[in-house]
Amino acid sequence: KAGVTQTPRYLIKTRGQQVTLSCSPISGHRSVSWYQQTPGQGLQFLFEYFSETQRNKGNFPGRFSGRQFSNSRSEMNVSTLELGDSALYLCASSLTGANTGELFFGEGSRLTVL
């Protein structure tokens, strides 16, 4: 069974640009969550999507957005990039929802903003 796949794995952007990250969950999983990981703040929850609906949202500015498609694949977008957005963005899928705590993580997309 294939795991959670995130693309791209690495990317470099400049301030002011926007970026779109993609996540394909484990087959059959309907929940996709996104986390931002930085050395200073650790893992911070961005949002969760379940069956194409945003179920929960963390405390991030509106520049951070996401969506989920009918095949459960998810994308997150960050507009008007800032230096502080440099981080590892992790996607996690779950069969019935992130509130079970049992998440399956991808390897992440490492974003560097110059």
Add this chain to the structure above:
Amino acid sequence: AQSVTQLGSHVSVSEGALVLLRCNYSSSVPPYLFWYVQYPNQGLQLLLKYTSAATLVKGINGFEAEFKKSETSFHLTKPSAHMSDAAEYFCAVIPGPGNTPLVFGKGTRLSVIA
């Protein structure tokens, strides 16, 4: 809101020695607690979870954790460290009922010395 505190951002042990990674939670009700591991350049992987069925929880790779309500602790242990255990370990909690996402601690980096 419930949270977890991991004591020690970095722990170093010799190969074959006991591994003890500390986690304390803040909660007035029995929480759902988890330990995740992140190997270099990988996503997080669930090690074990506590859901009030038993206070001693066994996980993968020989790890276990004991829930102690009197100490509000959920420390992770392994009797004998292997080089392959070198990774970052995260304690996490589901902070409340409903569709609330996992909240992670800051993480503890485990180094294993040959």
